[in-house]
Amino acid sequence: MDLLAIPRLVFEFAVYLLTVLPDLLPIILALATPLALGALCGVLNERSGVVNIGIEGMMLMSAFFGYLTGFALHQTVGSAVAIWLGIAVAVGVGALLGLLHAWLSVSVRADQIIAGTMMNIAALGVTGYLNRLIITPSGRGGAGVIPPFRIPPELADLPVVGPILAMFLDQGPIAMSVIVFVLVLQFGLFRTRWGLRTRAVGEHPKAADTLGIDVFRQRYLNVILGGALAGLAGAFLTLESTGSFQNGMTGGRGFIALAAMIFGRWTPVGSFLGALLFGTATAFGVVVSVRPAEGDLGVILRSIPTFWYAALPYLLTVVILAGVVGRSVPPAADGVPYAKEGKA
Amino acid sequence: MKDGPTAGSARPVLEMRGITKRFPTGTLANDGIDLDVRRGEIHALLGENGAGKTTLMNILYGLLVPDAGEIRIDGAVATIHDPADAIARGIGMVHQHFMLVPVLTVAENVILGQEITRAAQILDLAEAGRRIRALGARLGFDIDPGARVSGLSVGQQQRVEIAKAVYRDVRILVLDEPTAVLTPQETREIFGVLRALRQDGASIVFISHKLDEVLEIADRITVIRRGRVVGSRRPGETSEQELADLMVGRSVSLRVDRGTSHAGAPALEIVGLRANDDRRHETVRGVDVTVRAGEIVGIAGVAGNGQDELIECLVGLRRPTAGAVRLAGRDVTRASVDRRRDVGFAFVPADRHRYGLVLPYTVRDNLVLTRYAERPYVGGLGTFIRQDAAIDEAARRLIAEFDIRTPSERDPVSTLSGGNQQKVIVAREFRQDLKVMVLDQPTRGLDVGSIEFIHRQVIARRDAGVGVLLVSAELDEVLELSDRVLVMHRGRIVGEFAASEAQRDRIGLLMAKGAAA
Numbered sequence A: 001m002d003l004l005a006i007p008r009l010v011f012e013f014a015v016y017l018l019t020v021l022p023d024l025l026p027i028i029l030a031l032a033t034p035l036a037l038g039a040l041c042g043v044l045n046e047r048s049g050v051v052n053i054g055i056e057g058m059m060l061m062s063a064f065f066g067y068l069t070g071f072a073l074h075q076t077v078g079s080a081v082a083i084w085l086g087i088a089v090a091v092g093v094g095a096l097l098g099l100l101h102a103w104l105s106v107s108v109r110a111d112q113i114i115a116g117t118m119m120n121i122a123a124l125g126v127t128g129y130l131n132r133l134i135i136t137p138s139g140r141g142g143a144g145v146i147p148p149f150r151i152p153p154e155l156a157d158l159p160v161v162g163p164i165l166a167m168f169l170d171q172g173p174i175a176m177s178v179i180v181f182v183l184v185l186q187f188g189l190f191r192t193r194w195g196l197r198t199r200a201v202g203e204h205p206k207a208a209d210t211l212g213i214d215v216f217r218q219r220y221l222n223v224i225l226g227g228a229l230a231g232l233a234g235a236f237l238t239l240e241s242t243g244s245f246q247n248g249m250t251g252g253r254g255f256i257a258l259a260a261m262i263f264g265r266w267t268p269v270g271s272f273l274g275a276l277l278f279g280t281a282t283a284f285g286v287v288v289s290v291r292p293a294e295g296d297l298g299v300i301l302r303s304i305p306t307f308w309y310a311a312l313p314y315l316l317t318v319v320i321l322a323g324v325v326g327r328s329v330p331p332a333a334d335g336v337p338y339a340k341e342g343k344a
Numbered sequence B: 001m002k003d004g005p006t007a008g009s010a011r012p013v014l015e016m017r018g019i020t021k022r023f024p025t026g027t028l029a030n031d032g033i034d035l036d037v038r039r040g041e042i043h044a045l046l047g048e049n050g051a052g053k054t055t056l057m058n059i060l061y062g063l064l065v066p067d068a069g070e071i072r073i074d075g076a077v078a079t080i081h082d083p084a085d086a087i088a089r090g091i092g093m094v095h096q097h098f099m100l101v102p103v104l105t106v107a108e109n110v111i112l113g114q115e116i117t118r119a120a121q122i123l124d125l126a127e128a129g130r131r132i133r134a135l136g137a138r139l140g141f142d143i144d145p146g147a148r149v150s151g152l153s154v155g156q157q158q159r160v161e162i163a164k165a166v167y168r169d170v171r172i173l174v175l176d177e178p179t180a181v182l183t184p185q186e187t188r189e190i191f192g193v194l195r196a197l198r199q200d201g202a203s204i205v206f207i208s209h210k211l212d213e214v215l216e217i218a219d220r221i222t223v224i225r226r227g228r229v230v231g232s233r234r235p236g237e238t239s240e241q242e243l244a245d246l247m248v249g250r251s252v253s254l255r256v257d258r259g260t261s262h263a264g265a266p267a268l269e270i271v272g273l274r275a276n277d278d279r280r281h282e283t284v285r286g287v288d289v290t291v292r293a294g295e296i297v298g299i300a301g302v303a304g305n306g307q308d309e310l311i312e313c314l315v316g317l318r319r320p321t322a323g324a325v326r327l328a329g330r331d332v333t334r335a336s337v338d339r340r341r342d343v344g345f346a347f348v349p350a351d352r353h354r355y356g357l358v359l360p361y362t363v364r365d366n367l368v369l370t371r372y373a374e375r376p377y378v379g380g381l382g383t384f385i386r387q388d389a390a391i392d393e394a395a396r397r398l399i400a401e402f403d404i405r406t407p408s409e410r411d412p413v414s415t416l417s418g419g420n421q422q423k424v425i426v427a428r429e430f431r432q433d434l435k436v437m438v439l440d441q442p443t444r445g446l447d448v449g450s451i452e453f454i455h456r457q458v459i460a461r462r463d464a465g466v467g468v469l470l471v472s473a474e475l476d477e478v479l480e481l482s483d484r485v486l487v488m489h490r491g492r493i494v495g496e497f498a499a500s501e502a503q504r505d506r507i508g509l510l511m512a513k514g515a516a517a
Helices: A005-047 A055-077 A079-107 A112-138 A161-169 A173-191 A193-203 A205-210 A215-242 A253-263 A268-290 A295-303 A306-321 B053-060 B083-088 B106-111 B125-139 B154-167 B184-199 B211-217 B240-248 B307-315 B337-343 B363-367 B388-401 B418-429 B448-463 B475-481 B504-513
Strands: B012-022 B028-038 B042-047 B068-073 B076-078 B091-094 B172-176 B203-208 B220-225 B228-233 B266-276 B282-292 B296-300 B322-327 B345-348 B436-440 B467-472 B484-489 B492-498
Touching: A005 A055, A005 A161, A005 A173, A005 A193, A005 A215, A005 A253, A005 A268, A005 A295, A055 A079, A055 A112, A055 A215, A055 A253, A079 A112, A079 A215, A161 A173, A173 A193, A173 A215, A173 A268, A193 A205, A193 A215, A205 A215, A215 A253, A253 A268, A253 A306, A268 A306, B012 B053, B028 B042, B028 B053, B028 B068, B028 B203, B028 B228, B042 B053, B042 B184, B042 B211, B042 B240, B053 B091, B053 B172, B053 B203, B083 B091, B091 B154, B106 B125, B106 B154, B125 B154, B125 B184, B154 B172, B154 B184, B184 B203, B184 B211, B203 B211, B211 B240, B220 B240, B228 B240, B240 B448, B266 B307, B266 B436, B266 B467, B282 B296, B282 B307, B282 B467, B282 B492, B296 B448, B296 B475, B307 B345, B307 B436, B307 B467, B337 B345, B345 B418, B363 B388, B363 B418, B388 B418, B418 B448, B436 B448, B448 B467, B448 B475, B467 B475, B475 B504, B484 B504, B492 B504
Parallel strands: B042 B203, B042 B220, B091 B172, B172 B203, B296 B467, B296 B484, B345 B436, B436 B467
Antiparallel strands: B012 B028, B012 B068, B068 B076, B220 B228, B266 B282, B266 B322, B484 B492
């Protein structure tokens, strides 16, 4: 080991990252999709003043019921139709769970952390039980996955441009829709009437109330819409990504989504970038074992047990939530139920 | 009301008849109140804290539902269920605690609820900005529609509130204690805006307990006491003294008779004190003050010149970087809050919601908050057991002695009006065995009756030999109460005046500039 050992390793690492980029880029968006949709769900909820830590459970329930729909129907209506019906069911289940969370948080004024925790625990139990009751004994498979869009090989093989195009376009419809949702919600939140009212009820509900805005209605609307997005994230897991259902398959993505939301300071675009960061961490963990590095760097990277790579997104979550990214300020009325005075 | 509705332009825009409201706690806040407001007049609603002014206006704005009574607008009965109804009828309200969303811009706050949109709900902020600027020009103030509200001064925020109402074509604008948080300069500006609004034909209900302001701005004055209308006057036909007596229900003295002080041994000594604020800027930069037993020393100064940090060092909430604090000859520079209180120290904070009160606790618990662990409030086995009977008795005695208006000693202190909350603190802090008191704006937001009461109590304690340090941004109060006046500027004491030679102008100049011209 000479003096230049460290700088050389850093240089080698940079070169390595560049060489694996064509493998890395196309899988980032797919890995980031459920996180991004979950984070958007969080943004919609918390911007209107409702804390939702039950995104994980909403995703899992939607993933299961979406899968179940495809599983039950694909032999009668065909795979393609069954998958799309499954996606619709997943979104609907997400919206229904959103309605439940809104009812508990807004009308009943229950503790929102407890409500979310209940959602997560109930989701694990319900899906685990029904999975064992219906799907496992049948021994049959599901409806499969939606075929991803493929860009023509001559485009994909272009240097530099190819992998970047692949990153956004070599994807399934749900993954690609994320970009649309991010842009629409970013615009909607900051440039439309709905967005202005959402931000107002999340920051100072009483002020909004004195201007004749229905705080309850606005919060219900947002929590239900958010639930639908969490449902879409669930549909992605079973009907676009894996084509199967496993117990607890969300694997903490609902919580990482919240970290992405905080990283993105409760903005849609920021949350999306946060999700991409987590997606990149996951993708790196995959690529490092598929395309090992050579030389000293390879020795070092191989000497790190593989579970550390798998744990990378979770470690990143801890780091971000511990505030390394800088303190970000949540909406002022986040998690505070609104009650009108003197009107019981 | 004596003036009934008459023909023509004097016909009331708003009539409230027999408004009665009883709260679930049992307080009868409004007891058959009649009020009428004419087109193009500024109508002052005068009353002590807790008299029911705000309740009446919250009923008008649809935030509360009355138990009885009716509201007529332009002669027609109007049922107002919520603020949306009120807004639709041309009623606007500027609340005492502003209803602005700090993270939003001025334009966003103004249009919220009645947004100007293009197709697909997209906000037209450019058009909103144009309208808001035009509205500001009409009323005579500058307003930047793109500025974030959190960055505005209190006076500017109030103009945003008024802009909100005018944007909604307000015909009846209610302002709840609009000047409570303003500097004299800002107050003059807001009065200009209100006069411009009146010129436009709007009617204004101006809630206040400041007599001079009411006499200056109002066309008519209605006085409310304990939920009832007790009189109606025109400014030309009345005086501050008469209004104060009406408000309080007895003869009030507006000027305190300070008497002469007989200063004794040093009670509080502050020596070369230096301290930093939370951002580690040195804001107290070498302060020497001695307060003797039996004298009131006032510190005047524009807010933010180190007074907060100085007070925190005295109370024991902040550790000074240099210097010493002595209470009755004992060094307490590093002593705990509790230890200082044992020596005979009391503190009345400016922000009673942050310090001084535990809002959800009952009145009785707040009254014994500093002594809950002493006999007779604890007793029994190993003196661990809380003695409710003793606490109740002490609380009832203090409630009677300090005239605290509360349904009972067991109601949460948060349900009391601001003046009564302050009386709870004063009742607790003004104990018999005191040596030093630090008062931080002790009468902020209080009405004449409460101010008179608290001032008398302060002077009584001084005459009993307590050393009093009074810190206030309100020069009037400092001049009225203090035996000596010090001026604090940028963390230093820059001037000292004996009570007799205290010259308002020189002090004002020192407060602003730090050096006499």
